[in-house]
Amino acid sequence: MVDKALGGAGLRGQVAGQTALCTVGKTGSGLTYYGYDIAELAEKVTFEEVAYLLAHGELPNASQLADYKARLKGMRGLPSALKDVLERIPADAHPMDVMRTGCSMLGNLEPELSFADADKAIERMIAVFPSILLYWYRFSHDGVRIETETDDDSVGAHFLHLLHDKAPSELHTAVMNTSLILYAEHEFNASTFTARVCASTLSDIHSCVTGAIGSLRGPLHGGANEAAMELIEGLQSPEHAEETLMEMLARKDKIMGFGHAIYRESDPRNNIIKAWSEKLAAEYGDTRLYDVSVRCEEVMWREKKLFPNADFFHASAYHFMGIPTKLFTPIFVMSRVTGWTAHVKEQRANNRIIRPSAEYTGPEARPVPALADR
Ligand SMILES: CC(=O)SCCNC(=O)CCNC(=O)[C@H](O)C(C)(C)COP(=O)(O)OP(=O)(O)OC[C@H]1O[C@@H](n2cnc3c(N)ncnc32)[C@H](O)[C@@H]1OP(=O)(O)O
Numbered sequence: 001m002v003d004k005a006l007g008g009a010g011l012r013g014q015v016a017g018q019t020a021l022c023t024v025g026k027t028g029s030g031l032t033y034y035g036y037d038i039a040e041l042a043e044k045v046t047f048e049e050v051a052y053l054l055a056h057g058e059l060p061n062a063s064q065l066a067d068y069k070a071r072l073k074g075m076r077g078l079p080s081a082l083k084d085v086l087e088r089i090p091a092d093a094h095p096m097d098v099m100r101t102g103c104s105m106l107g108n109l110e111p112e113l114s115f116a117d118a119d120k121a122i123e124r125m126i127a128v129f130p131s132i133l134l135y136w137y138r139f140s141h142d143g144v145r146i147e148t149e150t151d152d153d154s155v156g157a158h159f160l161h162l163l164h165d166k167a168p169s170e171l172h173t174a175v176m177n178t179s180l181i182l183y184a185e186h187e188f189n190a191s192t193f194t195a196r197v198c199a200s201t202l203s204d205i206h207s208c209v210t211g212a213i214g215s216l217r218g219p220l221h222g223g224a225n226e227a228a229m230e231l232i233e234g235l236q237s238p239e240h241a242e243e244t245l246m247e248m249l250a251r252k253d254k255i256m257g258f259g260h261a262i263y264r265e266s267d268p269r270n271n272i273i274k275a276w277s278e279k280l281a282a283e284y285g286d287t288r289l290y291d292v293s294v295r296c297e298e299v300m301w302r303e304k305k306l307f308p309n310a311d312f313f314h315a316s317a318y319h320f321m322g323i324p325t326k327l328f329t330p331i332f333v334m335s336r337v338t339g340w341t342a343h344v345k346e347q348r349a350n351n352r353i354i355r356p357s358a359e360y361t362g363p364e365a366r367p368v369p370a371l372a373d374r
């Protein structure tokens with residue numbers, strides 16, 4: 001089935017499989033995980049509850065949640081062979097490459113030997129991804145070998161603690177919690193589809209996630225939050241934002257953090273992270289990045305009817321929490337691993353190898369000329 005309004009390139013509008021996990025843009029702008037609206041999840045639950053929901057199809061009760069969090073807490077340590085590998089990755093490597101390598105190495109050290117091990121492997125990845133990222137980051141940038149086994153209550157707090165060497169404030173913990181919920185799952189986006197294609201060959205879960213990390217890295221997908229930061233940090237005032245964007249649009253430049261393949265009017269994640277960014281700006285005491293972002297939003301809607309996607313206000317929000325720009329997309333990995341792996345399990349449960357057909361556009365059939373005749 002092809003949705004004519006969207007056009008067919010990039011498989012746009014084509015139904016490529018079924019999922020019970022998530023709806024994207026079903027009512028024009030909505031987003032639900034297993035039927036729960038994203039705004040309600042962001043307001044009422046923790047990222048760990050969402051991670052559990054995606055893994056098991058239902059929100060946990062109190063004792064399931066306590067057990068789940070205790071298991072995650074107990075899985076934050078890094079095997080020494082993984083530390084060795086991380087220590088060899090240079091400081092100027094892209095952190096998404098570090099995540100890709102870290103995930104792949106974990107798959108060597110702790111392979112998923114049977115699909116029955118999937119849940120354990122998934123929990124391990126959720127727990128250890130912040131450790132992988134920040135062990136490398138702190139070793140290569142600060143020359144310290146950090147202890148990754150903290151007592152923090154959540155994945156978001158664990159991440160901020162390892163980054164800043166101190167337990168985060170309540171505000172920052174809450175923002176990380178929301179951010180991880182917003183990024184957790186999004187139907188058949190490019191990285192998730194990568195994971196599902198890999199899963200459809202009956203490959204192991206670390207291969208699925210490693211491939212997905214590679215797809216998320218690009219600036220048209222997860223990499224847009226870093227690209228958005230590069231744009232807004234150069235904008236000195238709302239007036240400067242207006243001028244710069246008008247010039248960029250005249251040159252037909254792409255403005256990263258705007259537009260979406262499925263949503264047509266708005267991304268339901270935007271208002272949620274935008275509100276947190278505004279709060280963080282006030283706490284930070286310098287609202288420039290928030291103010292210029294708001295002007296970018298106004299200009300893009302006025303000129304192109306394009307709206308900020310999940311990535312745009314994440315840039316200022318992360319910056320206000322002291323997170324270096326190059327760590328933005330890896331945070332997306334720390335969250336989306338929950339969605340990717342839920343899709344891997346769903347694919348496995350009802351699998352047929354994903355193998356579409358191509359429309360041939362090459363030359364007519366022809367004989368191979370001898371080497372001397374070419
Ligand atoms: C969490 C996420 O992954 S969200 C996506 C993050 N990515 C970005 O923010 C990158 C910037 N945005 C984009 O490149 C695109 O909007 C995508 C990749 C997200 C979606 O791509 P598509 O589905 O092809 O976009 P769509 O069909 O809506 O584009 C319509 C028109 O708007 C233009 N357009 C879309 N986004 C933008 C943008 N950010 N800046 C300028 N123009 C844009 C397209 O070039 C296209 O113009 P054309 O018809 O003259 O070629």
Ligand SMILES: O=C([O-])CC(=O)C(=O)O
Pocket residue numbers: 024183185186188189190221261262309310
């Ligand atoms: O759905 C998409 O194409 C991209 C996106 O917003 C996401 O993966 O969160």
